[in-house]
Amino acid sequence: MNVSIVGSGYVGTTVAACLADLGHEVTTVDIDEDIVDAINDGDAPIHEPGLDELVAEHGGERLRATTDYDVIRETDLTMLALPTPSNDDGSIDLQFMEAGASSVGEALAGGDDDGPHLVVTKSTVVPNTTEDRLAARIAEAGLERGEDFLVASNPEFQREGTAVEDFLNPDKLVFGTDDERATALLHELYEPLREAAAGDVPVVETGIPEAEMIKYANNTFLAAKVSLINDIGNICKELCVDAYEVADAIGLDDRIGERFLRSGVGWGGSCFPKDTDAIIAAARDLGYDPAVLSAAVELNDAQPERLLSLLDDHVDVTGKRVAVLGLAFKPGTDDIRNTRAVPVIEGLRERGAEIVAYDPVATENMRERYPDIEYADSAATALDGASGAVVVTDWDEFAALDAEFDAMTEPVVVDGRRVVEPRDGITYEGLTW
Numbered sequence: 421m422n423v424s425i426v427g428s429g430y431v432g433t434t435v436a437a438c439l440a441d442l443g444h445e446v447t448t449v450d451i452d453e454d455i456v457d458a459i460n461d462g463d464a465p466i467h468e469p470g471l472d473e474l475v476a477e478h479g480g481e482r483l484r485a486t487t488d489y490d491v492i493r494e495t496d497l498t499m500l501a502l503p504t505p506s507n508d509d510g511s512i513d514l515q516f517m518e519a520g521a522s523s524v525g526e527a528l529a530g531g532d533d534d535g536p537h538l539v540v541t542k543s544t545v546v547p548n549t550t551e552d553r554l555a556a557r558i559a560e561a562g563l564e565r566g567e568d569f570l571v572a573s574n575p576e577f578q579r580e581g582t583a584v585e586d587f588l589n590p591d592k593l594v595f596g597t598d599d600e601r602a603t604a605l606l607h608e609l610y611e612p613l614r615e616a617a618a619g620d621v622p623v624v625e626t627g628i629p630e631a632e633m634i635k636y637a638n639n640t641f642l643a644a645k646v647s648l649i650n651d652i653g654n655i656c657k658e659l660c661v662d663a664y665e666v667a668d669a670i671g672l673d674d675r676i677g678e679r680f681l682r683s684g685v686g687w688g689g690s691c692f693p694k695d696t697d698a699i700i701a702a703a704r705d706l707g708y709d710p711a712v713l714s715a716a717v718e719l720n721d722a723q724p725e726r727l728l729s730l731l732d733d734h735v736d737v738t739g740k741r742v743a744v745l746g747l748a749f750k751p752g753t754d755d756i757r758n759t760r761a762v763p764v765i766e767g768l769r770e771r772g773a774e775i776v777a778y779d780p781v782a783t784e785n786m787r788e789r790y791p792d793i794e795y796a797d798s799a800a801t802a803l804d805g806a807s808g809a810v811v812v813t814d815w816d817e818f819a820a821l822d823a824e825f826d827a828m829t830e831p832v833v834v835d836g837r838r839v840v841e842p843r844d845g846i847t848y849e850g851l852t853w
């Protein structure tokens with residue numbers, strides 16, 4: 421098939437490169453010329469394992485990029501993979517989606533009338549957005565839904581750090597449609613993926629708002645699961661009980677499941693925080709206050725300060741050098757959006773600490789946000805002379821740290837991710853164990 425994808429960030433580029441690898445002709449449309457040039461030159465615009473190889477192989481050939489929306493007229497369907505950030509009150513900000521939908525409408529209106537063009541919402545949007553807001557923007561170009569264009573929702577469940585692997589081997593595909601022609605096109609699009617996937621890939625055929633809600637239910641359920649294990653972990657810490665042994669045991673109950681039971685400094689990233697806020701705001705708008713989700717957010721917001729209060733128990737960090745190990749919101753990515761490192765850095769600054777931060781790949785992104793803190797080029801350099809270290813991201817390399825702690829002035833390590841091995845010579849505090 422010939423596919424266009426509007427928005428070539430974390431999701432758009434990964435989906436585009438994977439679809440190209442599966443044999444489709446794919447063009448991404450982005451307003452950022454650097455991203456467009458990178459893809460056409462065969463360079464991935466973001467850090468994501470496995471993506472460099474795919475973009476190197478297909479970029480400029482089966483995978484192309486452009487700033488020109490008109491290209492979508494030549495394609496069989498268009499996916500919208502545009503940002504859906506939060507407004508100040510937590511509600512979803514649809515300005516990028518609406519601008520993209522308007523541009524798609526204008527591009528389609530400028531072409532020949534050769535049947536309806538399918539526009540698929542890949543981005544995470546609150547239920548009814550695709551039909552009420554995006555279809556309306558497309559129609560403003562003088563197009564008729566059903567005649568000139570169709571809309572559908574096909575939410576994406578990939579995680580950063582494993583996005584390529586996740587996209588190619590999803591646990592489900594969700595097709596939210598109101599028209600058999602749209603359903604058929606989505607089946608055609610994903611047929612090569614289902615053939616190549618390691619296991620069976622079930623397809624959930626449903627309505628458009630249901631598909632949109634499935635995405636929020638999926639993300640908020642997982643976020644709340646982590647908050648629940650953090651709540652249990654905080655109790656465990658008070659009781660001197662190891663929350664990880666508890667989690668391993670309850671994870672054996674397949675009604676609970678072993679995944680997403682790692683307690684610690686909390687969930688960050690580009691999606692859990694904004695999606696939880698967005699669905700809470702949407703619910704409150706309708707007069708319903710979701711108590712469990714609100715509590716999950718509140719608990720998550722408090723974990724970084726719990727981490728720092730454990731450090732306070734051992735060191736007065738005022739005027740002292742403190743190492744922050746890990747800046748990315750999770751390992752395997754350079755993404756710092758809503759990383760727990762930000763409240764940790766803020767809390768250390770409030771305490772008057774001199775921060776030295778280290779991350780294997782996210783340093784440059786964090787330097788843009790905090791140009792005035794010191795960045796080390798290795799964990800060893802960050803620890804050298806530090807009075808206290810806090811672990812914020814569970815990068816594998818932190819598990820191998822050992823003699824490096826000997827260079828600390830006050831060897832206190834507070835681990836927010838259970839990654840450092842406790843050893844003789846350091847005071848080790850786990851957040852929930």
Ligand SMILES: NC(=O)C1=CN([C@@H]2O[C@H](COP(=O)(O)OP(=O)(O)OC[C@H]3O[C@@H](n4cnc5c(N)ncnc54)[C@H](O)[C@@H]3O)[C@@H](O)[C@H]2O)C=CC1
Pocket residue numbers: 426427428429430431432449450451452455501502503504516519520542543544545576577578579580583690691
């Ligand atoms: N990041 C992730 O792993 C996942 C994200 N999602 C959802 O996917 C959506 C996109 O997220 P990301 O890829 O992370 O966003 P992103 O911010 O990485 O990428 C968005 C891209 O859209 C481009 N853009 C903005 N306005 C545009 C316009 N009018 N026309 C063309 N291009 C435009 C930007 O230049 C950027 O390259 C969001 O709704 C997010 O919630 C869903 C699953 C996973």
Ligand SMILES: O=C(O)[C@H]1O[C@H](OP(=O)(O)OP(=O)(O)OC[C@H]2O[C@@H](n3ccc(=O)[nH]c3=O)[C@H](O)[C@@H]2O)[C@H](O)[C@@H](O)[C@@H]1O
Pocket residue numbers: 544576577578579580581639642646679680681682683684685686687688689690691692749750
């Ligand atoms: O909508 C999205 O963007 C994506 O959001 C999450 O993916 P992602 O944010 O990339 O990463 P996760 O692995 O889910 O981790 C999110 C946060 O939870 C934290 N986490 C995760 C698992 C756990 O056991 N404990 C824990 O604290 C991580 O450290 C991280 O800060 C979902 O897992 C994806 O399915 C979804 O597509």
